[in-house]
Amino acid sequence: MRTAVLRSIRSRLTSSTSSSSPHLLRRCYGTESVPERKVAVLGAAGGIGQPLALLMKLNPLVSKLALYDIAGTPGVAADVSHINTRSEVAGYMGEEQLRQALEGSDVVVIPAGVPRKPGMTRDDLFNINAGIVKSLCAAISKYCPNALVNMISNPVNSTVPIAAEVFKKAGTYDEKKLFGVTTLDVVRAKTFYAGKAKVPVADVNVPVVGGHAGITILPLFSQATPKANLSDEEIVALTKRTQDGGTEVVEAKAGKGSATLSMAYAGAIFADACLKGLNGVPDVVECSFVQSNITELPFFASKVKLGKNGVEEVMGLGPLSDYEKQGLETLIPELKVSIEKGIKFANQN
Numbered sequence: 001m002r003t004a005v006l007r008s009i010r011s012r013l014t015s016s017t018s019s020s021s022p023h024l025l026r027r028c029y030g031t032e033s034v035p036e037r038k039v040a041v042l043g044a045a046g047g048i049g050q051p052l053a054l055l056m057k058l059n060p061l062v063s064k065l066a067l068y069d070i071a072g073t074p075g076v077a078a079d080v081s082h083i084n085t086r087s088e089v090a091g092y093m094g095e096e097q098l099r100q101a102l103e104g105s106d107v108v109v110i111p112a113g114v115p116r117k118p119g120m121t122r123d124d125l126f127n128i129n130a131g132i133v134k135s136l137c138a139a140i141s142k143y144c145p146n147a148l149v150n151m152i153s154n155p156v157n158s159t160v161p162i163a164a165e166v167f168k169k170a171g172t173y174d175e176k177k178l179f180g181v182t183t184l185d186v187v188r189a190k191t192f193y194a195g196k197a198k199v200p201v202a203d204v205n206v207p208v209v210g211g212h213a214g215i216t217i218l219p220l221f222s223q224a225t226p227k228a229n230l231s232d233e234e235i236v237a238l239t240k241r242t243q244d245g246g247t248e249v250v251e252a253k254a255g256k257g258s259a260t261l262s263m264a265y266a267g268a269i270f271a272d273a274c275l276k277g278l279n280g281v282p283d284v285v286e287c288s289f290v291q292s293n294i295t296e297l298p299f300f301a302s303k304v305k306l307g308k309n310g311v312e313e314v315m316g317l318g319p320l321s322d323y324e325k326q327g328l329e330t331l332i333p334e335l336k337v338s339i340e341k342g343i344k345f346a347n348q349n
């Protein structure tokens with residue numbers, strides 16, 4: 001039973017991409033042919049960090065798992081380390097151990113920072129999280145400047161530009177290696193679409209573009225597969241539910257935080273895609289908020305092909321419905337303000 005559950009989780013983690021062949025999946029299982037990869041989780045004792053640490057421990061592509069937080073990591077690391085899977089786990093606590101946590105990392109996942117409470121927008125988190133992200137990114141530029149950075153800390157629309165500015169100042173910026181994690185928007189869009197279209201959720205693909213807050217989240221249901229004949233009203237309702245998915249969880253948790261379990265799942269899917277890309281698996285595609293020139297904005301979420309150096313290709317938006325075109329037009333000014341806010345913060349503080 002236990003083996004079956006593990007196998008099923010692993011199989012999801014190694015089959016998130018649309019075009020991974022069974023041959024490649026099989027190759028991922030044999031630890032001998034899989035390269036050594038170190039993943040660091042910063043904020044590992046938090047609501048997202050702990051289940052994310054668990055899921056990364058289940059990922060056969062990880063050989064070293066570094067769990068860093070300002071408090072609580074010895075316990076989380078001891079607990080997770082007893083799981084009999086490939087990776088070696090180490091816990092690091094406090095700034096004096098950040099260097100060790102980061103050195104040698106191939107992928108750094110950042111869920112450090114405060115989450116929302118009811119009535120708050122992601123932007124309300126800016127003041128605290130911007131400073132946390134800034135200091136963590138300064139350490140990344142010193143200790144593992146070549147790592148792929150997966151930014152989960154909100155507001156992603158601003159924390160990614162902050163990270164870019166910090167890396168630019170340190171002379172280590174590589175636009176191919178910085179990712180805002182928007183996978184939870186995709187996960188939600190797939191779940192909600194499958195429910196409405198009455199199709200098996202495992203078969204569903206829906207690109208989600210734009211940014212990661214409110215109306216900046218633009219699911220492209222016109223490109224969803226399998227196709228379904230949903231009415232305009234149904235598409236509007238699905239779009240709104242995807243945009244408000246985070247708030248749905250914040251309100252249901254009634255002051256006890258925001259999405260953690262579904263976010264850990266989404267973060268694990270995205271980190272797994274990054275690892276597969278690094279390992280040379282072809283055609284790994286996920287949506288992410290990255291440096292982009294597909295719109296007038298310097299950062300934008302769209303489908304991205306991942307490769308041995310991170311972003312291999314920022315893919316275009318594809319054909320949009322009139323409703324989506326309108327959504328795109330409306331989101332651009334709001335996303336622009338958030339991006340500029342991040343850049344300004346990084347350069348002023």
Ligand SMILES: NC(=O)c1ccc[n+]([C@@H]2O[C@H](COP(=O)([O-])OP(=O)(O)OC[C@H]3O[C@@H](n4cnc5c(N)ncnc54)[C@H](O)[C@@H]3O)[C@@H](O)[C@H]2O)c1
Binds near residue numbers: 259
């Ligand atoms: N990208 C997304 O889709 C998405 C979804 C949900 C939540 N989030 C964001 O993820 C972040 C974390 O959420 P959570 O629910 O896990 O919060 P949490 O408060 O449960 O955990 C955050 C952790 O970060 C740690 N931390 C604080 N400062 C740190 C520092 N300087 N270095 C290292 N660790 C530090 C805290 O000690 C804590 O353990 C929030 O910003 C939240 O808004 C993003």
